[in-house]
Amino acid sequence: MRRAPGDPKASEITPESLWLDRRSFLKAAGLAAAAALSPRLVGAADFAGGEKPTPLDSITAYNNFYEFGTDKESPARYAPKYLKPHPWSVKVEGLVGKPKTWSIEELSKVFPSQERIYRLRCVEAWSAVIPWNGFPLSALLKKAEPKAKAKYVAFQTLYDPKQMPGQNESVLQWPYVEGLRLDEAMHDLTLLATGIYGKPMPAQDGAPIRLVVPWKYGFKSIKSIVSIKLVESQPPTSWNISAPPEYGFYSNVNPEHDHPRWSQSTERRLGELFKRKTLMFNGYSTEVASLYKGMDLDANY
Amino acid sequence: MKALLFLVCLAPLLRLGWRAFHAALGANPVQTVQFQTGLWALNLLLVTLAITPLVKLTGKSALNKYRRMLGVFSYFYALLHFLTYLVLDKFFDFHEIWKDVAKRLWITAGFSCFILLTPLALTSTDGMIRRLGKNWGLLHRLIYPAAILGVVHFLWLVKKDRTAPLEYAAALAVILGARFVLKASDFRR
Numbered sequence A: 001m002r003r004a005p006g007d008p009k010a011s012e013i014t015p016e017s018l019w020l021d022r023r024s025f026l027k028a029a030g031l032a033a034a035a036a037l038s039p040r041l042v043g044a045a046d047f048a049g050g051e052k053p054t055p056l057d058s059i060t061a062y063n064n065f066y067e068f069g070t071d072k073e074s075p076a077r078y079a080p081k082y083l084k085p086h087p088w089s090v091k092v093e094g095l096v097g098k099p100k101t102w103s104i105e106e107l108s109k110v111f112p113s114q115e116r117i118y119r120l121r122c123v124e125a126w127s128a129v130i131p132w133n134g135f136p137l138s139a140l141l142k143k144a145e146p147k148a149k150a151k152y153v154a155f156q157t158l159y160d161p162k163q164m165p166g167q168n169e170s171v172l173q174w175p176y177v178e179g180l181r182l183d184e185a186m187h188d189l190t191l192l193a194t195g196i197y198g199k200p201m202p203a204q205d206g207a208p209i210r211l212v213v214p215w216k217y218g219f220k221s222i223k224s225i226v227s228i229k230l231v232e233s234q235p236p237t238s239w240n241i242s243a244p245p246e247y248g249f250y251s252n253v254n255p256e257h258d259h260p261r262w263s264q265s266t267e268r269r270l271g272e273l274f275k276r277k278t279l280m281f282n283g284y285s286t287e288v289a290s291l292y293k294g295m296d297l298d299a300n301y
Numbered sequence B: 001m002k003a004l005l006f007l008v009c010l011a012p013l014l015r016l017g018w019r020a021f022h023a024a025l026g027a028n029p030v031q032t033v034q035f036q037t038g039l040w041a042l043n044l045l046l047v048t049l050a051i052t053p054l055v056k057l058t059g060k061s062a063l064n065k066y067r068r069m070l071g072v073f074s075y076f077y078a079l080l081h082f083l084t085y086l087v088l089d090k091f092f093d094f095h096e097i098w099k100d101v102a103k104r105l106w107i108t109a110g111f112s113c114f115i116l117l118t119p120l121a122l123t124s125t126d127g128m129i130r131r132l133g134k135n136w137g138l139l140h141r142l143i144y145p146a147a148i149l150g151v152v153h154f155l156w157l158v159k160k161d162r163t164a165p166l167e168y169a170a171a172l173a174v175i176l177g178a179r180f181v182l183k184a185s186d187f188r189r
């Protein structure tokens, strides 16, 4: 499933961004500890089985981002207008040896951007293939030096109804919060993404920085993050607070555990007419199944 | 007038066709079709139900002429809506469909609504109306439970934001309330 770097299929997609990535990688490699990066991750790495990515205009026109309205078109309409992704900072706090407030510029300087093509499966049974630009969350967490007591990571979206007018409606509790177990957060597939298709993250997709956890339903991949906090016990998560029987803490893609109101066994890729079968862990079983060994995934949905 | 109304009723379908032709149905075209056909089935169902109280309130009995066309178009969109589900969502997987209908109450409601509307559409020809006589009126009372089930279907399917289905519920309540009150006042007269 994984392809080597510079694989023609993957790199054909965005030659321009690949060049930029290479350049920034070389620069970063000169500056920072290049040893942490395995060279095969440079350039576009395909984690989507060679599938063609969804066109950018679909990725930016069809979004769930309730901070800008509850239908799919509102985020594209309002997010670019209201959200101010610059300046922006992200606090890394809680049970860490080195808490720090990072500016976006600093983050992109210290953590070289990679391009990774992932499948994205929404809990609403649609899906897409997205070429993200970003870096593994684990790199940032390691820098913060999590304490032994830290077992979970809690994330928070910006709370500012002026920038996010949807927060004036009480459809969800604001700010949006999400969480991962520490081992999930440290997994190499878990990204902090700052761009798509080599361009800065569009506002409606969670500018300037968002989480990407490709084996979980899309709502786990929290957008427009302002805080990352290491904590001891399982943090509350927005959709779970809103409807516990429908959205669990784990929310791993699981074709065998249906949403109470619809089947999760199939999904429709944006741009396709018929549905296709949904894969366990969204097709990332090889990489992540071991995280859940011995767990009852039907009970821990 | 009737021809104009026919075009108005057809407009949502023409618009869908136009958008499909220009690849402008959005990133998830099938869902757009599913939503639009469902909405228009319900819109026209409510308009159909509103005709009788409107006639009583305004005295414009000419409106009665249009009731049948509105009702049949409502069914037409419900049928397209169901076909979208049957073909594009489930691809004739009747086992899956049966599981959906039995397990998911919102599908049960939509499906029951569709089943109730079917005999109404089938008996909307002049011949059938004549043949059924008094029973036609009895049979067509099925439109009340059908409309309620349609609104319930909508209420139960939304993920979080219930604004739109609640507006439909309110509209239905007003229409049914008006029918009830006007009927009661008929009695008194």
Ligand code: HEM
Binding pocket: B031, B034, B035, B036, B037, B038, B039, B041, B042, B045, B078, B081, B082, B085, B089, B107, B110, B111, B112, B113, B114, B150, B153, B154, B157
């Ligand atoms: C034959 C059985 C029916 C089935 C299987 C069915 C199925 C569906 C499905 C799958 C959706 C889309 C849900 C989503 O993607 O979130 C939907 C939406 C909807 N359906 Fe149905 N439906 C049926 C009958 C009806 C009938 C008879 C009506 C109206 C009279 C109706 C009105 C609606 C409405 C208003 C929507 C929502 C549109 C929106 O959200 O904009 N449905 N239905």
